[in-house]
Amino acid sequence: MLRNVAAVIWDGVAPFEFGVVCEAFGLDRREDGVPLLEFGVCSQEPGLVRSNLGFAIEAPCGLERADQADLLCVPAMRRGDPVPPWVVETLLRAYHRGARILTVCGGAFALGAAGLLDGRECTTHWNYTDELSARFPEAKVVPEVLYVDTGQIITSAGTAAGLDACLHIWRQEYGAAVASAVARRMVVPPQRDGGQAQFISRPVPEVDAETLGPLLAWILENLHDELDVDSLARRVLMSPRTFARRFRAETGVTPYAWITAQRVRRAEELLERTERSIEWIASEVGFGNAAALRHHFTRVRGLSPQAYRRRFACGDAATA
Template sequence: MSTVALAVTEGMRHFELSVAAEVFGPAPDGVGAPWYDLALCGPDAVRIGRFRVEPDGGFDRLARADTVIVPALADADRDPPADLVDAVRTAHGAGARVASLCTGAFVLAAAGLLDGRRATTHWAHTEELAARHPLVEVDPDVLYVDDGRVLTSAGKAAAMDLCLHLVRLDHGSAVANTIARSLVVPPHRAGGQAQFVTTPVPERDDHPLGELLPWVMERLDQPLTVEDLARRARMSSRHLGRHFRSVTGTTPLQWLLIQRIRHAQELLEATDESVEAIATATGMGTATTLRRHFNRTVGVPPDTYRRTFRARTHVLPSSPKWSPMT
């Protein structure tokens, strides 16, 4: 079982703390894989917003965790607590994967974990983070950044995105999607890096593509064209393109490609089907076409993705420390 330590201290925001506790807390129905052992770690009882939080142990427990989560600080203009900074630095040195939510990035930066790395935080604080920590490559335009054993996210909803991304890394897309469904949130939004597949998800069901998108998802193995989609939606190709831009933020062909890539990821994770068979099942036609698009979108070839995912999910439940993808 993988251990997740959630740092708690005075001056943290309860939303991001609650998000992490909800995702990594008790496993919801339908998740049969060994789940996380979540511990709240802090020096003593603290009041976060209107809530009183009783930690399970002190900051020293961070160093014994596989994953350490640092929620948002309410006042990012002040230096973060020194004992928290020291504990996070020690945990990382002991091999823990460390992730910050929103302005929790200031704790990671103060610990020196972001020096020379690309990182993000809430857009309102990116300039301050860059000014106070010039060795950090601050990216204000992304939802989250995965740099191996150090991960950072923007604010609020992006904190949920990063937590689900961690679940996806540890347990695969099917489990992450189950968690997302239980929380009634989109299963995946792009972090911003090449290995994170962009999957625009409509915020409402009552849109002009409400019937078309599920129809397409059931036919990913077929050679669909924009004309096929327009005909099914009973509108012109130009009109269809405008609706896709409005609903998903991208073009019909780009959206379709991303769905094929996502389906390929799920098959690589959950089956032993050959790349050729997966290319057929996802409508890519040939293994060469699948490899080209998969490599360009995800950042690694399908075979490498499968080996890396299988190695991570095999090791993580029984390993005392998490091993980053190299």
């Protein structure tokens, strides 16, 4: 279970990407039901570290703090600068003792310098993926995703994708309810499309669509109903073809994909918070029967509903 997080920074650190990991893991959100994590900011020595914008950021901790972390976070830095040897050594120590390592945007270049991307799928900002591939030809760079989780190492794309990766880690460690609470405080979606690994839904979640917003809100309140394109189109006074085209334009996916994603997310909440049977949950979220729920849930999450409940359920629901 994730308890201890550290960010390692050095001269040239990007303050926004650094702020992403501070926002995700460094704030006390216990009033929202989010566990409090130990969080530290580290550098080679305690003191001021110059950002890539010229102002300084204080790192109160030295490397002994980084060596205690369950999760070591590496924000973006100036890609043209060599990665300091002490950073490489810190990353290798973390990796060999089994800590997880998260990079945001150009932070992946530090992992490459440490040899930790060799033979591994990874990503970075789309503008730098070619450069990452050229500098580290043994890395398997995936340019089209928000982040890549290979187990011990998580690499994320541009700045906002760092938030997606952080929420992914919260979900893995503490479940959908905690990840959603963190997302609400940051005013971002709990999950976005991006070809992510397990535990992250491929269809996009609810969005503030321009014209279909009220319909999307209604769908979320009526997931148990039969929600086909024809009936939804009638509800907004559109032809099915126009409705399907407008829906995809405003959400990025088909009505079927969006609704399925919401049903899986609602099933997650019920699995975590209730002791209801899988059959009951399947009916409540609109999948109709347990077999359909298992099919969609396992495809999206990589776990069966029963396995997800055992991992993330609160209280007695874990044994239901």
